[in-house]
Amino acid sequence: MAEVEISQLHKTYPGGGRPATRDVSLTVADGEFMVLLGPSGCGKTTLLRMIAGLELPDRGSVRIGGRDVTYRAPRERNLSMVFQSYAVFPHKKVADNIGFGLAMRKADRAVIQDKIAWAAGLLQLEDYLDRYPSQLSGGQRQRVAVARAIVMEPDVLLMDEPLSNLDALLRLQFRAELKKLLTDLGTTCVYVTHDQVEALSLGERVAVMKDGEIVQCGPPMEVYDSPASEFIGGFIGSPPMNFLDATLRRDGGEAVIEVAGQRSAAPGSWAAFAEGPVRIGVRAETITAHRAERSGALRAVTEVAEPLGSTTLVTAVLGEQRIKVQVPPDFPVGAGDDLWLDLRADRLSCYERDTGRVLVSDR
Amino acid sequence: MTAAGTAAPDRAAAPDAGVDRAPLARRRRNRMLVQVACLAITAFMAAPMYLITLAAFSTRESLNAFPKSFAPADVSTETLRSFLGATGVVPSFLNSLVVGLLTLVLSVAIGTPAGYALARHVFAGRDAYQLFLLFTRALPIVVLSVPLARFFITAGLSDTVLAVALLHTALALPTTVLITASIFTAVPRDLEEAALVFGCTRASAFRQVVAPLALPGIAAASLFTFVLSWNEVLGAAVLTLTNRTLPAQVLGSLQWSPLPYRFAGGFALLVPALIFIFVMRRYLLNMWGTTLR
Numbered sequence: 107m108a109e110v111e112i113s114q115l116h117k118t119y120p121g122g123g124r125p126a127t128r129d130v131s132l133t134v135a136d137g138e139f140m141v142l143l144g145p146s147g148c149g150k151t152t153l154l155r156m157i158a159g160l161e162l163p164d165r166g167s168v169r170i171g172g173r174d175v176t177y178r179a180p181r182e183r184n185l186s187m188v189f190q191s192y193a194v195f196p197h198k199k200v201a202d203n204i205g206f207g208l209a210m211r212k213a214d215r216a217v218i219q220d221k222i223a224w225a226a227g228l229l230q231l232e233d234y235l236d237r238y239p240s241q242l243s244g245g246q247r248q249r250v251a252v253a254r255a256i257v258m259e260p261d262v263l264l265m266d267e268p269l270s271n272l273d274a275l276l277r278l279q280f281r282a283e284l285k286k287l288l289t290d291l292g293t294t295c296v297y298v299t300h301d302q303v304e305a306l307s308l309g310e311r312v313a314v315m316k317d318g319e320i321v322q323c324g325p326p327m328e329v330y331d332s333p334a335s336e337f338i339g340g341f342i343g344s345p346p347m348n349f350l351d352a353t354l355r356r357d358g359g360e361a362v363i364e365v366a367g368q369r370s371a372a373p374g375s376w377a378a379f380a381e382g383p384v385r386i387g388v389r390a391e392t393i394t395a396h397r398a399e400r401s402g403a404l405r406a407v408t409e410v411a412e413p414l415g416s417t418t419l420v421t422a423v424l425g426e427q428r429i430k431v432q433v434p435p436d437f438p439v440g441a442g443d444d445l446w447l448d449l450r451a452d453r454l455s456c457y458e459r460d461t462g463r464v465l466v467s468d469r
Numbered sequence: 470m471t472a473a474g475t476a477a478p479d480r481a482a483a484p485d486a487g488v489d490r491a492p493l494a495r496r497r498r499n500r501m502l503v504q505v506a507c508l509a510i511t512a513f514m515a516a517p518m519y520l521i522t523l524a525a526f527s528t529r530e531s532l533n534a535f536p537k538s539f540a541p542a543d544v545s546t547e548t549l550r551s552f553l554g555a556t557g558v559v560p561s562f563l564n565s566l567v568v569g570l571l572t573l574v575l576s577v578a579i580g581t582p583a584g585y586a587l588a589r590h591v592f593a594g595r596d597a598y599q600l601f602l603l604f605t606r607a608l609p610i611v612v613l614s615v616p617l618a619r620f621f622i623t624a625g626l627s628d629t630v631l632a633v634a635l636l637h638t639a640l641a642l643p644t645t646v647l648i649t650a651s652i653f654t655a656v657p658r659d660l661e662e663a664a665l666v667f668g669c670t671r672a673s674a675f676r677q678v679v680a681p682l683a684l685p686g687i688a689a690a691s692l693f694t695f696v697l698s699w700n701e702v703l704g705a706a707v708l709t710l711t712n713r714t715l716p717a718q719v720l721g722s723l724q725w726s727p728l729p730y731r732f733a734g735g736f737a738l739l740v741p742a743l744i745f746i747f748v749m750r751r752y753l754l755n756m757w758g759t760t761l762r
């Protein structure tokens with residue numbers, strides 16, 4: 107187990123115009139589960155491959171456990187990896203697949219057997235050790251890939267979208283298993299995904315990437331609740347965060363926001379911001395909807411209501427802007443109904459209109 | 470494939486009476502035409518083989534008879550036995566074998582790394598190199614043979630099996646390189662990278678993971694090389710006088726040899742090639758990139 111320190115990693119693929127990663131720096135603490143999240147082409151896989159040594163950076167450094175490994179071969183880094191395609195060797199039996207890394211290290215036969223048995227037990231593969239990968243289902247192959255990675259007792263475990271080739275139900279089940287397994291093992295882990303649900307549910311910290319840069323890095327709930335930019339708020343969460351054009355005003359020392367000619371309370375700390383046009387970020391589930399008029403609530407008209415089982419998702423029109431609101435499933439609402447929306451001031455985020463960057467006050 | 474002419478169950482009074490069946494009929498007709506074309510091509514290839522085989526197993530008398538029958542009338546191994554007993558046939562058969570094996574080893578040893586490089590690396594001039602490989606086949610062997618013969622005489626290799634093997638290797642290399650490139654492309658890169666992560670060097674990753682997966686395809690490619698060498702006659706005839714390969718031997722003695730000898734020679738050339746193709750037919754499909762394994 108070890109800490110991973112990435113410093114100013116820059117990489118442009120030959121023939122590629124834009125850099126895949128731009129001077130990325132990131133520190134993953136010993137035993138931490140770090141998720142790299144971003145849309146495709148954001149450089150998250152390139153970053154992971156540079157940690158693995160499968161790709162070499164143009165400049166910058168990678169240190170694992172304090173040791174510089176930037177230009178070392180993958181096998182000199184004491185890490186293991188789970189590939190998106192599983193990359194289970196088709197010509198080797200499950201047991202030989204799991205023991206492959208140890209055999210390459212010329213470990214003792216008895217030790218290898220013990221380790222294989224241990225990993226197979228953890229991943230419920232005992233019955234399949236004598237089979238070839240082609241005789242296994244996708245989920246079982248993924249288990250083999252994970253078993254092969256953990257028997258190495260690596261300093262760092264790298265995972266490149268390991269769940270994306272599984273069907274939805276299996277993914278849900280294996281996600282929980284993976285989290286428990288990796289928490290128990292306590293290995294430092296860097297996990298790449300484009301699935302924001304996976305990122306939120308697995309990571310101790312989530313690093314959101316865009317265009318080769320890390321745009322926000324923090325605990326999942328912090329990234330979810332206070333996205334650092336409109337891009338992050340729109341990328342994370344389902345439904346994505348609502349963004350409303352609003353005007354920030356001060357009314358006798360108190361900050362208020364004005365949306366479509368209506369006023370709503372703003373957090374007290376916003377009084378420090380300059381008055382003027384802003385964008386307000388608000389999560390669908392932090393809005394309370396009422397059918398009767400209420401002071402301080404914004405009046406909107408229901409456009410459509412979608413029952414989702416556990417909740418109902420209402421799309422309402424506020425002035426000329428659309429807003430998604432999550433209401434209880436038994437909330438009586440239909441298209442055309444008037445709604446009064448109560449935005450909880452403490453759950454709002456404020457963004458610059460031009461840049462989409464969050465405004466923070468030193469409270 | 471199902472027979473094209475299979476009659477559909479009678480559905481005159483069925484609920485789909487109003488259905489336009491013309492597209493279905495068109496499909497059936499097209500499928501039948503494809504079948505007919507396949508049969509015609511097969512017959513075109515198989516007829517000479519059949520006739521040669523028939524002639525090789527006929528007696529001298531029935532060969533000269535007219536009109537000839539298409540069914541085997543009097544089977545005898547007399548013709549074949551006299552062919553095998555003729556001077557130079559057995560040594561040239563062995564020469565062919567040695568040349569074929571040498572060609573196989575040399576072209577795999579040289580062509581496989583080139584194929585691997587084409588499959589795994591992007592380098593300057595990669596496309597040009599691939600095209601250039603094919604150009605080497607554009608030169609007629611006859612044109613190549615004369616300067617080569619001169620060169621081999623200077624090098625002291627003239628009239629040796631090695632000289633023929635070298636020529637055949639040069640002829641086989643383009644196909645070997647291109648075929649092995651397609652085989653290596655079919656081995657997922659992820660597997661090689663996984664091997665690297667789990668403690669392999671580039672060389673041991675190749676040995677442990679890539680080679681075992683590519684082996685069936687490489688075997689097919691090398692059999693293809695062998696057949697190519699086995700059937701090549703022009704170069705072999707120009708480069709050698711005494712150490713002839715079987716095709717060169719047969720070709721060289723065609724003018725003055727009797728008719729039965731020619732048929733027996735044709736048969737002796739045909740059989741090994743057929744056996745090799747039969748053995749490798751499973752790999753032929755993946756050689757053209759359809760599937761790996």
